[in-house]
Amino acid sequence: MSYPDGEYRTLSVPVFKQENGYYCGPATVKQVRHFIKGSSHSQSYYAGELKTSTSGTDMTVLSNYLKNNVKSNYIYASIGSYDSWMSKVNYGMRNSMPAVLDINTKNVSAFPYESIGHFVNTSGYDTKNGPGVKVRITDPNGPGLGNRWYNARDVYNANNNHFRKAMIY
Template identity: 45%
Template structure:
């Protein structure tokens, strides 16, 4: 796995194209300053309960279909609305709006969420988003998890999408066109959510609800399918390697 220094990410984040969109090593609003996700005692209990339920779900699934992370022929999609980020550094607030609108049926403005998340021109601290989402809805207790194996990562997404009340998983990505070809340049940091998976054909695909329209091409914005393993690689290339599920 490629290592990228924080100094390189910060340096890249200040390089902007003439149209105001981030290019090369720039991000779309993911703050490159690392902040550890510190859980309170109640959050630790919530995490233990969710991990227990996740383990039971995996055991039930394995008994039916074996050890495959996504059984062949699986198709799941949830109707997460797309909201284009209103600034070049609001991927966090826009993704928060997408998730809350799906879970609650309505949402506030991106500026409201930017204020609540403490978003600045440097972007949004990803480690704050789970607590904020949990304070604004009661249908899913979001947990911050990092460094997942491909199998565990796939299972966490499959688990979240297959629940009686599905929940969009939130990802923190470093994107390369070699992993996600619909992107044409390197994006050092980007926050967005999952809204589907499809293993009916090979390679397996994953649908992302993306608030960023790279290059104003209308190709990356909205509910867009990408290579499943490519999105995992993009998550692992990011220095946080984190998901909210």
């Protein structure tokens, strides 16, 4: 994927720290909904809606919730190749729809924690201010909490490391 002049784009997605070790799904939905709709419910509310348990949240349920309650354009899809993934991330940025990723950071040293399953959302990309392409994620988890920039390949690899190899965009 080439960007002749480079592009820099961010979305002002608010950060909501997940309330416990398995509320990354509800916290991410809260972040996305608050950004798109301007308000949101509690993480406990979303946990109920998403049927979150101590084992976490099913990504397909999360996808259906976003599509039916936040923005009907949301799609659950395989991430595909790096270029396909970047196209989906860019689509979300251009349409003010943060993509939701399920990541496995276990073998990706760029992340300040190890998790075999964690939801985050995208909130920016930068092809202008190299070196390399960067993606910003809004992370509801403690050590990575906030809007943080990563090398796009590291984020892709973390998403690709997850058994689902899927995203919502």
